[in-house]
Amino acid sequence: MSESLLLSCRSGFENDCAAEIQFHANQLGISGFARTKNEQGFVEFECFTAGDALAIHRKLDFRELVFTRQWQVVYQKLHLNPDDRISEILSLSQSWGKCSQFAQDYPDTNSGKQLSGFCRKFHKPLQKALVPFLESSSDYILQLFWLDSQMLYLGVRLASNSSPYPMGILRLKQPSVAPSRSTLKLDEAFAVLLNEDERARYIQPGQHAVDLGACPGGWSYQLIRRSMYVDAIDNGPMAEHLMESGQLTHYREDGFKFVPSRKNVSWLVCDMVEKPSRVTRLMLKWLLSGWCKYAIFNLKLPMKKRFAEVQQDLSLLREELSQTGYRFEVRAKQLYHDREEITVFACLHRD
Template identity: 45%
Template sequence: MQQAGAFAWCRAGFEPDLAAELTDRAAAAGIAGYARTERDSGYVRFIVDASDAERVERAVPWRDTVFSRSTVSMLAELQIADATDRISPMLPYLEGQTFNDVWVEHPDSDAGKPLSGLARSLGNALRPALKRAGLWAPNAERRLHVVLLSGTHLILGTTRPAFAAPWPQGIPRLRMLAEAPSRSALKLEEAFMSLLSPQEKALHVKEGMRAADLGAAPGGWTWVLLREGMHVTAIDNGPLRDHVMATGRVTHLREDGFSWRPQQTLDWMVCDMVEQPIRVASRMATWLREGWCRNSIFNLKLPMKKRWLETQRCFDLLETEAGRPLEIRAKQLYHDREEITVYCRVL
């Protein structure tokens, strides 16, 4: 059946938080809709009237949403009667459109992972079928998404690649290197990929820059900054890995990350301290208000319930206590758990 709205991937267990966020963002744009969720499914469907389909796509883009890994504009929801022919029932919903690529995806869950083989084979069969039907054009604006909820239940949707997550399901495939001091290194690597465009990263992340890492031990985030060519002041009472210190570009100060301040403006401050999110937000606001750093990335460890409300509360406090116009972007990254990662700078 025809279905208008947004289909969004999220971390399993965070469906209510994404649903609340999509509802608030759509309402702020004057769009009425409702969320449909299944606990631990790893996705949310936000349903709107067909006349609002294009407006909701603009209201809830992937890059601006916190709890969505990837957001797709829905075309239809199908129940396939004949499992030997999944392609023919799709084609009527695609008439009059052209696509430059097709992604066949499945939930990142225990129930969804067995669909990976079907997703590959269906994608391989769908590309030539789209070309035969005149639905394929290398210069088309949109990418086709086929979401397999089961072998016979699927969602059809589209995205504009320039404004969509660059990875299927919104999951970057990062490799944990043996020399990384901790798995937390993957969070900062993904943050640079998700919260900054390639152009912004080239502008703001450069060799020779100076950074501070608050709560640095054992050195995962410091190690990532070193790989970007930066000089790092690591603040933590705990030790850093020997090979991190051996680079000669780390100054380790055994001090409290909540009270230490730099003597000069730094290019970057990063922070991954285990503390109440509102306290972290307040300290980050001080750094931005006082001009101690130009760019910051930090984690907010969220409560078990009402995470979207807590996120809004932290953002409001950041803007109020900073006392300066801020650019705030945040994501629950694939490598995050009960937290979100925030990029913030003074405009």
């Protein structure tokens, strides 16, 4: 049985997603090649040896994939009879062992979004047919990835090593009082880059935070609503209602030159439009100096060689933090609310 991996991504970032999975496959000693097309919203990575796609899916931590929203092992690419789509899906899925549930995805593109209605209608009849074959204790999810109403990739993914969100996308509603849409990026970052236990331990009411490049206050808003006190650093104006909250102090300074008077800041956040390498070094300065415990920041990516830039910046972060001898964490993702950028979480555990 031939196998491949299917990795969904933001439209326009297929080459970066392909380069990333090729890199990780090489690191695991697995041979294969990526098939992709610009603006199609996914990448297929074909392995030369049967079983290797599943091996990558089991061995590679999903959190290490920056450009991948969701992934699955593909066992079959099907062209279904529109009069009886369920029979073939049912027949093949039974031969792969028990799954706990099933999920339906499609490319997050303008053409792919037209499949949302079809998937909603198809959900109930497929669920009814699959119920006798689902086993709640299984870690596998039967995954359907539709190209149109008759063509799909059929396979599985591990619930414990994939995104818990439909299509790998956490959709958030824009708060009416938030000063800008960029607020959704930090809200999503807290949800995606931290697990539930980390959110409970790392985010506490009364903490002090610094927001570099804060204007007009989209990220400061997320900190304030989590009951933090914020030093907002930006030469531009902040939203008036944030200034009136009693939780924000505005410093009209350059974020690259600002030195905090308080040296035990819990959170540093940064969404400045600047070269990613320069932002990376600024974040390292704060973490290595002990000025903050946790940092979430955006890296604005160049139009070309985006994966290479990401790899270089994340490698620098990890190398510099590792030299301290302390335990550290670095995670990065191109979030749904990101655009030509990625979001990074980094921390240094000095205790």
